[in-house]
Amino acid sequence: MSECRHYAPMLTSRPGELPAADAQAMERHLDACVECRALRATFLATEGLLAEGLLAKAAERDFAPFTDAVMARVTRRHSRPGRLYDWVSHHRVRAAISALAPAFAAAALVVYFQGPTPDNSPAPHVFEMTSEGVTTVLKTDQGPVVLMGDDDDDGDEGT
Amino acid sequence: MEADDLSLVRRARTGDDGAFQALVVRYQRKVYAVALGIVRDTDTAWDVSQEAFVRAHSHLAGLEGEEAFVKWLFRITSHLAIDAVRRERRSLKDAMEDVAEADLVGGGEGILSTPLGLDPSDNLLRRELASRMTEALGQLPEIHREILVLRELEGLTYEELAARLGIQKGTVMSRLFHARKKMQVLLADYAGLRGGDVGGQDRVEEGSES
Amino acid sequence: MMELQQRRVLPTLILSMALAAAALLPSAARAEAVPTRVRVLKATRGTPGKLDPRLEDVKKQVSALAWQQWTLVSDQTPTLQQGTSTFIDLPDGGQAALSIVETRGNLVTIEVAMAQKNTQSHVTIEKGQRIVHQVAKEKDGVALFIVVTPWP
Numbered sequence: 001m002s003e004c005r006h007y008a009p010m011l012t013s014r015p016g017e018l019p020a021a022d023a024q025a026m027e028r029h030l031d032a033c034v035e036c037r038a039l040r041a042t043f044l045a046t047e048g049l050l051a052e053g054l055l056a057k058a059a060e061r062d063f064a065p066f067t068d069a070v071m072a073r074v075t076r077r078h079s080r081p082g083r084l085y086d087w088v089s090h091h092r093v094r095a096a097i098s099a100l101a102p103a104f105a106a107a108a109l110v111v112y113f114q115g116p117t118p119d120n121s122p123a124p125h126v127f128e129m130t131s132e133g134v135t136t137v138l139k140t141d142q143g144p145v146v147l148m149g150d151d152d153d154d155g156d157e158g159t
Numbered sequence: 160m161e162a163d164d165l166s167l168v169r170r171a172r173t174g175d176d177g178a179f180q181a182l183v184v185r186y187q188r189k190v191y192a193v194a195l196g197i198v199r200d201t202d203t204a205w206d207v208s209q210e211a212f213v214r215a216h217s218h219l220a221g222l223e224g225e226e227a228f229v230k231w232l233f234r235i236t237s238h239l240a241i242d243a244v245r246r247e248r249r250s251l252k253d254a255m256e257d258v259a260e261a262d263l264v265g266g267g268e269g270i271l272s273t274p275l276g277l278d279p280s281d282n283l284l285r286r287e288l289a290s291r292m293t294e295a296l297g298q299l300p301e302i303h304r305e306i307l308v309l310r311e312l313e314g315l316t317y318e319e320l321a322a323r324l325g326i327q328k329g330t331v332m333s334r335l336f337h338a339r340k341k342m343q344v345l346l347a348d349y350a351g352l353r354g355g356d357v358g359g360q361d362r363v364e365e366g367s368e369s
Numbered sequence: 370m371m372e373l374q375q376r377r378v379l380p381t382l383i384l385s386m387a388l389a390a391a392a393l394l395p396s397a398a399r400a401e402a403v404p405t406r407v408r409v410l411k412a413t414r415g416t417p418g419k420l421d422p423r424l425e426d427v428k429k430q431v432s433a434l435a436w437q438q439w440t441l442v443s444d445q446t447p448t449l450q451q452g453t454s455t456f457i458d459l460p461d462g463g464q465a466a467l468s469i470v471e472t473r474g475n476l477v478t479i480e481v482a483m484a485q486k487n488t489q490s491h492v493t494i495e496k497g498q499r500i501v502h503q504v505a506k507e508k509d510g511v512a513l514f515i516v517v518t519p520w521p
Contacts, residue, residue: 009332012339017317043339046292046346049285050311053293054192056286061191061201067183070212071176077213136218136231138433139322143498145430146481146490147218148506172435220435220507 003029004036011040012047168228172219179219183212186229189312190236196308197240199297207243211236233313237305237323244301288346295345303338310335401451401469403477406521409443409459409504410514412436427516430501436512446521449479457515465504465515477519496520 007026010018018026030037138145164185170178190211195204215232296304309315309323320331410424418437420428423444431439447455447467454466463483470478475496482489483504492500496519505513 009329009336012335013332014316042343046288046339046342048311049289050196050292050296050307050342051192052285053289053291054196054296054308054312055188056289057195057293058188058192061188061205063184063187063191066187066205066209067180070183070209070216071180073209073213074176074216077217136214138430140430140433141498142426142429143494143500144492144502145433146492146500146502147434148503 004033007036008039011036012043164229168219171216172228179216182228186232187212190232193233193236193308193312194240196293196296196312197237197301197305198243199304203243204240207236207239211239214239234323237309237313241301241305291346292342295342298345299338299341302334303341306331306334307338307342401472401477402448403469403472403479403519404446404448404521405467405479406444406446406516406518407455407457407467408441408445408516408518409457410516411440411442411460412507412512412514413438413440413510424516426518427499427501430499431514436507442513449519454480454482459504459513459515461505461508461513463505465502467517479517479519481515481517494519 007029010022010026013023013026030040136147138147164182167178167182167185171182187208191204191208194207194211195201198204198207211232214235215228218231219228296307299307306320306324309320315323317328317331320326320335321328324331326334408424410421410427412431412434414436415438420431420439421441423441424431424439427439442460443458445457447457449455449467449469451469451471454468457465457467459465466480466482468480470480470491472478476493477495478491478493479500480489480491481500481502481504490502492502494500499516499518501514501516503512503514
């Protein structure tokens, strides 16, 4: 049974996602274990259905006004002057920056990297992007690339 | 991406709003589906979807390659959706990532595979089950919803999921297992009521998926 | 909010920095100082691609971007502080303000702010990595970036 615990999370792996040795070991286990075979069959039987269900829900919705609404937001974004986000007003660093730069009105992006896991194994290089910012962040294993969005109010024309 | 997708993105990057709108029309439903899967609420999903396109629009010029744009669009979508429910998280702890013996109890019944295995071409059953799964998704904790949606709709690999969610690959795999297991439990009643041969676990064979 | 910020405008830089130091989050018992290398880059489009040889280490990070030609504008090695901003001059007349938010072992959180823009980023990386941060939108075909490398 403890072997089943070990292989359970692997049951719905796709080709190439497991190291070859693990994949082979799993298949050998499945050859011998009716319960795990059945469990995998159950999982595989429903694969793809969630996507179908959500897309079906999307298909039910009337998207006629969607594009116009997006373009209206795009236009508003380009013409809106600089703004503050609520959470920034509670951020003390913003107060420091505003003292340093008279023209500064902070619309902040917090991009952070999860620290080492509790067992101190190397952390994956991951970034989250909050909804406060409009900046794009690209993830690489050598560090982030942070791009500015068109929303910045420095007077530049849009792209 | 299809060839005309590439030219749409190329034109959109030069400021052709008509091309960008065509992209919106092309991807709006899938973007909405991803958002809906994570946030559950249709109004929030609608708002998140629109915002995702707006954000993607503002970065058209900065990303190289047309494919990068579409990938980025979905990445923005899931980030915004996850952010939208962050405050609703029932638990921030990665509890129950390990697979316990109790998780495997009842796993071998093959309840769901049986009805589908009996008639893989039963589109009506498939549609009903898909609809039930979507409803059941809403009953899962947020961390399970998001990983299932990213896996099933965006088709992310274990590595990509690990990177996107900031967790290790092993955690991805066990979290997916728990999410699917919970989904199975939620759907089990439905499959039983359908009159599927719930005693069919003995007959479940490998490869009986639809 | 805007009014409040304007009332906080101070006549001298020194006084501003003192206020800044007082206003910062007390996240560490002592002020952190991290030696860094800060490079300012000009990015333009056009083929063939060109990368200043001194930017070889950022090649991978910039390869995903739409600008193919990268020129080094300035290269300095300031020690970034917690509670105090280090200003980096940009060729468009603007400035980037860099400071340390916190350090944890091999990890450092750096704040990148542009006084003339509405952005302020907190980016956490580990030793061996670098931040490539756009600091000016493309104008007349030129975009500006800075590369911040802690513990170079």
